[in-house]
Amino acid sequence: xxxxxxxxxxxxxxxxxxxxxxVNATLSRYNSKPDLPQPGGQSMSAxxxxxxxxCEAWLPDLMKIKAWKSSASKxxxxxxxxxxxxxxxxxxxxxxxxxxxxxxxxxxxxxxxxQSYGAHLHAAVTQLDQLxxxxxxxxxxxxMMLYVPQGPPPPTHPAMHPLNALxxxxxxxxxxxxxxxxxxxxxxxxxxxxxxxxGWVHSVVxxxxxxxxxxFEPVSNDLTSQQAVTRSCTGGKAEALAxxxxxxxxxxxxxxxxxxxxxxxxxxxxxxxxxxxxxxxVGFEPYVLVSKALVxxxxxxxxxxxxxxxxxxxxxxxxxxxxxxxxxxxxxxxPHEDSKDQGLVKATxxxxxxxxxxxxxxxxxxxxxxxxxxxxxxCSAPYQTPAHTGFVRDCTDxxxxxxxxxxxxxxxxxxxxxxxxxxxxxxxxx
Numbered sequence: 001x002x003x004x005x006x007x008x009x010x011x012x013x014x015x016x017x018x019x020x021x022x023v024n025a026t027l028s029r030y031n032s033k034p035d036l037p038q039p040g041g042q043s044m045s046a047x048x049x050x051x052x053x054x055c056e057a058w059l060p061d062l063m064k065i066k067a068w069k070s071s072a073s074k075x076x077x078x079x080x081x082x083x084x085x086x087x088x089x090x091x092x093x094x095x096x097x098x099x100x101x102x103x104x105x106x107x108x109x110x111x112x113x114x115q116s117y118g119a120h121l122h123a124a125v126t127q128l129d130q131l132x133x134x135x136x137x138x139x140x141x142x143x144m145m146l147y148v149p150q151g152p153p154p155p156t157h158p159a160m161h162p163l164n165a166l167x168x169x170x171x172x173x174x175x176x177x178x179x180x181x182x183x184x185x186x187x188x189x190x191x192x193x194x195x196x197x198x199g200w201v202h203s204v205v206x207x208x209x210x211x212x213x214x215x216f217e218p219v220s221n222d223l224t225s226q227q228a229v230t231r232s233c234t235g236g237k238a239e240a241l242a243x244x245x246x247x248x249x250x251x252x253x254x255x256x257x258x259x260x261x262x263x264x265x266x267x268x269x270x271x272x273x274x275x276x277x278x279x280x281x282v283g284f285e286p287y288v289l290v291s292k293a294l295v296x297x298x299x300x301x302x303x304x305x306x307x308x309x310x311x312x313x314x315x316x317x318x319x320x321x322x323x324x325x326x327x328x329x330x331x332x333x334x335p336h337e338d339s340k341d342q343g344l345v346k347a348t349x350x351x352x353x354x355x356x357x358x359x360x361x362x363x364x365x366x367x368x369x370x371x372x373x374x375x376x377x378x379c380s381a382p383y384q385t386p387a388h389t390g391f392v393r394d395c396t397d398x399x400x401x402x403x404x405x406x407x408x409x410x411x412x413x414x415x416x417x418x419x420x421x422x423x424x425x426x427x428x429x430x
Contacts, residue, residue, distance in 0.1 A: 059300045059373060060162035063150035065110075066125055067173070068132040070103070072141040079196040079289065080105050080143075080174040084166035085184040087111075087124060090131060092184045095334060097140035099233045100188040102196055104135075105143045105174040107166035112148050121148070143173050160304030160350075164312075167298045168374055174292055178202055181295075182287045186215065186331040187233040189240070195329055201289060204324065210316065211289035212278055212325040214264050215252035216240065221335040224248065229332045237328050241270065252333055259283030260310075264325055272327035280317050285309040287331055288323075290316075299361060299372035306351060307358035315372065318365040 080103035085093060087110040097104065110124050128146055135142045147166065171179065178201055182188070192213075195201060205211060216232070218225030228248040232240040243249040251266045263281045278286075296315055302308040364370030 059375060060165040060303060061149065061151045062109075062147040062162060062165055062169070064169075065121065065146040065148055066128070067146075068128065068142065068144045070136060070141040070143050072103075072136075074103075074175060075196075077178075077196055077199055077202060078103055078176040079178045079180055079192070079201070080176040081180045081182050081188070082167065082170045082174055083107075083182055083184040084109070084163055084170055086161055089184060090127075092334065094131070094135070094139075095187060096184060097135050097142070098187070098230075099190045099193075101138075101140050101193055103141045103143070103174070103176055105170045105179075106145075106184070107170040107173070108144060108146050109161065109166055110146060110148050111161075117148070143175065145169060145173060162300070162303050164298035164302050164308050165300040165375070168300060171292070171295065171297070177292055178205055178289055179292050179295060180213070180287070180289050182213075182331065186287070186333055187229055189233050189236060189328075189330045189332075191236050192329045195326075202291075205289055205291040206293070208291075208294060208319075208321050210286075210313075210321050210323050211275075212264055212286040212323050213288065214266065214269050214325065214330045215261055215287055215333065216244070216249045216330060217252045217254075217333040218335055219248055219250050226335060229334055232330075233332055237330065240330060240332075244270070249332065257283070260285045263323070269325060269327065269330075272325070274327055275324045276327070278323035278325050280313075280323065282314075283310055285313050286323070288313075289326075290321075294321075297372050297374040300374045301357060302354065304350075306354045307361075311358050311361050312372075314362065315365060315370065318368075318370070 081096070081100055082105050083093075083096070084107040087108055090108070093104075093106055108128065110121070112120055125146065128144065132142055132144055147169070149162075167181075171181075178196075180192075201211065218229055225248055228243045228246075232243045232249060240249060251261055251264070253260050254262075259281065260283055263278050263284045264286060265276075265278060268276060296312070296319065298308065298312050299315075302311065361370055361372075
């Protein structure tokens with residue numbers, strides 16, 4: 001169904017709801033496209049940027065080794081889970097695909113020294129060859145890319161996991177118009193599989209709405225709690241409510257970083273039958289369904305731990321996105337050990353540096369000049385801010401740049417083709 005026909009169906013009330021539950025939400029407030037305020041007068045769908053040459057050292061330098069592309073056919077309403085992971089967490093990708101059988105775009109990072117690729121790299125590629133074949137055989141539709149570091153790490157945070165740079169590459173490779181931005185250490189409630197058969201999701205996200213998918217976690221890391229994660233994700237909301245009632249599940253990070261998800265309003269979700277609006281609060285970093293044509297890139301300066309998702313969500317708020325919480329679909333964090341980057345950030349002065357970088361980004365957002373530094377861009381237009389110099393404000397100063405949503409979409413499609421190709425400039429022969 002075309003975008004216009006989908007919108008017509010929504011306006012006419014011909015909506016295919018998630019079959020796990022009859023959602024009677026009124027979507028009238030989303031049926032007219034809002035006037036979305038843009039930083040510096042920029043079109044929201046053109047929110048892409050590139051660092052000037054002087055700032056290249058701030059960003060992770062990645063080399064693509066190989067890309068694996070799903071052979072499955074796509075539907076207009078399909079959703080892609082966009083995620084990233086280090087090579088030692090492949091088991092989490094497998095677990096994600098036990099309850100999610102749709103599209104996944106995953107950027108995998110192997111932190112090899114460029115001088116020691118050799119046999120280690122061949123073994124990794126062989127393992128990913130088999131993993132892709134196994135998951136494609138019926139579990140999920142997997143587009144996957146393997147990256148390794150290229151050149152010296154950024155001087156501000158050596159050897160940290162380049163999670164935002166990887167997220168951008170996974171976004172670029174996604175082949176559907178609706179994306180689900182999710183961390184790989186979550187399991188998805190099976191109802192999301194039915195949700196992608198409904199046309200209303202595309203209509204809602206195309207109007208600048210972020211559909212929040214509530215996140216939960218087990219109360220402890222024992223075997224009983226791990227089993228509760230699997231039961232709730234396979235059994236749906238009714239099972240999740242039972243696990244919460246038994247004290248086995250709780251809102252995600254409620255004891256570690258409550259601001260990250262409290263704006264979801266979990267007490268309301270427990271009894272909700274309809275979509276409901278969430279109000280942004282500082283620190284909010286929910287997992288969301290979003291339009292690929294509208295989502296901005298992540299700020300690639302943030303690596304390892306802290307501020308990476310918070311700044312991305314806050315950027316979208318400044319761009320004019322709003323939040324609506326889905327009353328039925330949810331995700332649950334699967335327990336695991338903290339990453340080494342968390343310990344490194346907390347034990348050194350990196351936490352203060354990263355927070356200062358986040359504050360600088362927020363200062364630029366308030367001034368209407370922020371765009372996230374990244375390797376992806378259709379043009380370059382350096383400018384100066386009180387925080388730092390050399391980053392791009394927007395594309396309006398570039399000769400011949402046509403500032404339209406269609407231009408941004410076509411540019412991202414070219415990027416997607418490049419990221420999924422083994423013949424692109426950053427592809428490495430093995």
